[in-house]
Amino acid sequence: xxxxxxxxxxxxxxxxxxxxxxxxxxxxxxxxxxxxxxxxxxxxxxxxxxxxxxxxxxxxxxxxxxxxxxxxxxxxxxxxxxxxxxxxxxxxxxxxxxxxxxxxxxxxxxxxxxxxxxxxxxxxxxxxxxxxxxxxxxxxxxxxxxxxxxxxxxxxxxxxxxxxxxxxxxxxxxxxxxxxxxxxxxxxxxxxxxxxx
Amino acid sequence: xxxxxxxxxxxxxxxxxxxxxxxxxxxxxxxxxxxxxxxxxxxxxxxxxxxxxxxxxxxxxxxxxxxxxxxxxxxxxxxxxxxxxxxxxxxxxxxxxxxxxxxxxxxxxxxxxxxxxxxxxxxxxxxxxxxxxxxxxxxxxxxxxxxxxxxxxxxxxxxxxxxxxxxxxxxxxxxxxxxxxxxxxxxxxxxxxxxxxxxxxxxxxxxxxxxxxxxxxxxxxxxxxxxxxxxxxxxxxxxxxxxxxxxxxxxxxxxxxxxxxxxxxxxxxxxxxxxxxxxxxxxxxxxxxxxxxxxxxxxxxxxxxxxxxxxxxxxxxxxxx
Numbered sequence: 001x002x003x004x005x006x007x008x009x010x011x012x013x014x015x016x017x018x019x020x021x022x023x024x025x026x027x028x029x030x031x032x033x034x035x036x037x038x039x040x041x042x043x044x045x046x047x048x049x050x051x052x053x054x055x056x057x058x059x060x061x062x063x064x065x066x067x068x069x070x071x072x073x074x075x076x077x078x079x080x081x082x083x084x085x086x087x088x089x090x091x092x093x094x095x096x097x098x099x100x101x102x103x104x105x106x107x108x109x110x111x112x113x114x115x116x117x118x119x120x121x122x123x124x125x126x127x128x129x130x131x132x133x134x135x136x137x138x139x140x141x142x143x144x145x146x147x148x149x150x151x152x153x154x155x156x157x158x159x160x161x162x163x164x165x166x167x168x169x170x171x172x173x174x175x176x177x178x179x180x181x182x183x184x185x186x187x188x189x190x191x192x193x194x195x196x197x
Numbered sequence: 198x199x200x201x202x203x204x205x206x207x208x209x210x211x212x213x214x215x216x217x218x219x220x221x222x223x224x225x226x227x228x229x230x231x232x233x234x235x236x237x238x239x240x241x242x243x244x245x246x247x248x249x250x251x252x253x254x255x256x257x258x259x260x261x262x263x264x265x266x267x268x269x270x271x272x273x274x275x276x277x278x279x280x281x282x283x284x285x286x287x288x289x290x291x292x293x294x295x296x297x298x299x300x301x302x303x304x305x306x307x308x309x310x311x312x313x314x315x316x317x318x319x320x321x322x323x324x325x326x327x328x329x330x331x332x333x334x335x336x337x338x339x340x341x342x343x344x345x346x347x348x349x350x351x352x353x354x355x356x357x358x359x360x361x362x363x364x365x366x367x368x369x370x371x372x373x374x375x376x377x378x379x380x381x382x383x384x385x386x387x388x389x390x391x392x393x394x395x396x397x398x399x400x401x402x403x404x405x406x407x408x409x410x411x412x413x414x415x416x417x418x419x420x421x422x423x424x425x426x427x428x429x430x431x432x433x434x435x436x437x438x439x440x441x442x443x444x445x446x447x448x449x450x451x452x453x454x455x456x457x458x459x460x461x462x463x464x465x466x467x468x469x470x471x472x473x474x475x476x477x478x479x480x481x482x483x484x485x486x487x488x489x490x491x492x493x494x495x496x497x498x499x500x501x502x503x504x505x506x507x508x509x510x511x512x513x514x515x516x517x518x
Contacts, residue, residue: 082234088510089509097222132231132233
């Protein structure tokens with residue numbers, strides 16, 4: 001989430017794809033298998049995507065889980081806007097949808113899904129948001145890309161790709177549902193945008 | 198969006214749709230176990246009510262509390278206003294206490310505008326009804342109710358009310374609700390028809406972006422929503438119609454008249470209703486009457502307005518996302 005904001009300007013000619021559509025599909029299949037393995041069958045798993053792209057990833061992982069286990073896995077979305085620590089620093093942001101599956105999250109294993117793990121602040125916000133909705137048995141985190149540079153003691157349980165980056169670089173995830181194609185782009189920030197969010 | 202919400206006419210179509218979309222997300226908080234969001238934590242909102250109000254004040258208070266704001270309620274009765282304090286001094290007192298936003302209701306049209314533009318206090322001002330001028334959050338909650346009922350909660354996201362026919366019936370002269378609704382509904386693309394006895398229409402109504410009619414029966418068959426306005430006897434200092442019976446016979450909504458409306462059409466009322474006057478009990482208690490829904494939607498809409506005016510830092514440039 002927090003890595004995308006400056007990326008649109010930075011998707012110049014120098015942005016290069018580090019994951020293509022096939023890679024993303026393969027990585028999500030692996031994450032689905034890992035979830036089944038770690039959760040011993042994924043019986044009480046609820047997938048919650050962090051808008052915008054985390055929601056699409058969560059749905060894709062849910063589809064793969066259904067292929068593996070033969071059961072429908074509850075999937076929803078968790079908007080973190082009002083729980084962000086930089087809410088006051090920026091103009092009011094548009095809210096996204098929070099959709100909690102019918103049976104709720106109490107006593108279940110919630111797997112949060114996001115596209116890029118960067119500072120960890122989005123995940124902290126998500127944990128706070130979750131707190132107001134219910135009490136899961138446990139919370140795990142799945143991300144497509146971990147680009148490092150954590151500012152909080154947070155790590156992912158399932159990582160699609162570890163991508164060592166410098167702070168001058170940008171990571172942009174594009175998904176067919178939102179952007180018309182599946183790819184992960186690594187670019188360089190314009191000099192004026194050296195400040196990190 | 199502007200920094201204050203003084204008049205429904207200040208809102209552009211995109212502002213209004215953005216507020217309604219935000220209200221739709223706020224509505225989902227009502228289903229949760231913890232009905233609270235942290236957006237306004239640590240901010241103080243003062244409800245400054247110089248005029249009696251039950252539902253608007255409670256609605257604002259509920260909205261503020263659900264967003265975790267600290268709430269100060271100020272009623273003119275029993276305060277230093279009854280000792281003769283001016284609006285300016287009250288405002289400066291609030292400013293000195295560090296209030297982050299003011300919700301104001303006043304019997305004088307223009308009081309919120311004065312408060313917002315005078316420099317007495319540097320905080321967003323939200324008009325909760327001023328005299329016979331404006332009541333913008335009422336218009337927003339009415340539009341929200343119409344969009345939900347006529348288009349649908351999810352289908353309505355991002356949509357305005359283009360092509361919908363809304364009929365407002367009754368005491369337009371004294372109604373800030375009517376003024377705000379005409380402004381906002383026009384912005385959202387709806388066709389508005391005002392129906393009232395000639396004595397209860399304001400001078401200059403022909404310049405408003407709406408049609409005017411004296412005949413309720415002819416306006417009903419094409420209406421998607423009919424909004425009944427209360428006859429505001431407390432603001433009446435002259436005889437505007439011969440008798441109450443005559444008024445309710447010509448401009449009241451009963452079951453027979455409701456049957457002339459299309460099947461999908463809804464009956465709205467900003468409350469408080471005077472049963473037997475502008476609306477019969479049969480209509481007020483029917484499925485098509487959205488009065489209690491409007492009250493619930495009022496909290497969500499006001500949460501959206503408070504969040505959008507106070508939730509972020511308006512001085513920062515819009516993020517590029």
